[in-house]
Amino acid sequence: MNIILLGPPGAGKGTQSGRLVEQYGMRQLSTGDMLRAAVKAQTPVGIKAKAVMDRGELVSDEIVSELIDAELAAMDPATGAIFDGYPRTEMQAQMLDALLTKHGRSLDYVIELGVDEDALVERITGRFSCGNCGALYHDTANPPATPGVCDACGSTEFKRRPDDNEETVRTRMQEYRAKTAPILPGYESRGIVRRVDGMASIDEVAAAIDAILG
Numbered sequence: 001m002n003i004i005l006l007g008p009p010g011a012g013k014g015t016q017s018g019r020l021v022e023q024y025g026m027r028q029l030s031t032g033d034m035l036r037a038a039v040k041a042q043t044p045v046g047i048k049a050k051a052v053m054d055r056g057e058l059v060s061d062e063i064v065s066e067l068i069d070a071e072l073a074a075m076d077p078a079t080g081a082i083f084d085g086y087p088r089t090e091m092q093a094q095m096l097d098a099l100l101t102k103h104g105r106s107l108d109y110v111i112e113l114g115v116d117e118d119a120l121v122e123r124i125t126g127r128f129s130c131g132n133c134g135a136l137y138h139d140t141a142n143p144p145a146t147p148g149v150c151d152a153c154g155s156t157e158f159k160r161r162p163d164d165n166e167e168t169v170r171t172r173m174q175e176y177r178a179k180t181a182p183i184l185p186g187y188e189s190r191g192i193v194r195r196v197d198g199m200a201s202i203d204e205v206a207a208a209i210d211a212i213l214g
Contacts, residue, residue: 001026001080001213002105004087004096006184007113008176010124010169011198012205016113017084019206024213026080027071034067035059045070065095072103081105093183109212110187113198113205120199121169131157 005013017028038046045066049059087093126139132155145151187193196208
């Protein structure tokens, strides 16, 4: 089973990918994580990517394609792949099709986690974590039992990601609609697109994805 999880930042792709890895033994292919790992390991493609990033430039589709090619080549053919946040453009979608064919794989489903923009802004801007143990919280949905004190370790130090602000979230949503959403019609013509309410609870989203995967 090879699937793409689509949705804007904060839709829950990472959470659901982690669950699928644990439950089904699938492999999560997150291009950001793969890129960092390749740079750290100083693989040939990692060295190439680092040179690009050191110049302050964006990593090209070709380099991302090389990363995925290497990962698919190293994977057991029986292990399913989850493409998390990739492809992001029509060019990347074409490259992914070619890579899957090269490695004797095919795409089973493209699952889009649909979100309400205003609710997503509230979800992301309200999240924070314990600065000591990393426990996750939310201003309204999941605050600490005692205000200002971590339930898990008792620390009073909390932190928020600097990009968890409304302006950044709305910019990312706009980017998603402009660049990534246009790849859906091509997959829809193949009858493999499925949509899930990304604003539902984690368990409800998980159950909906399980129903799709059968």
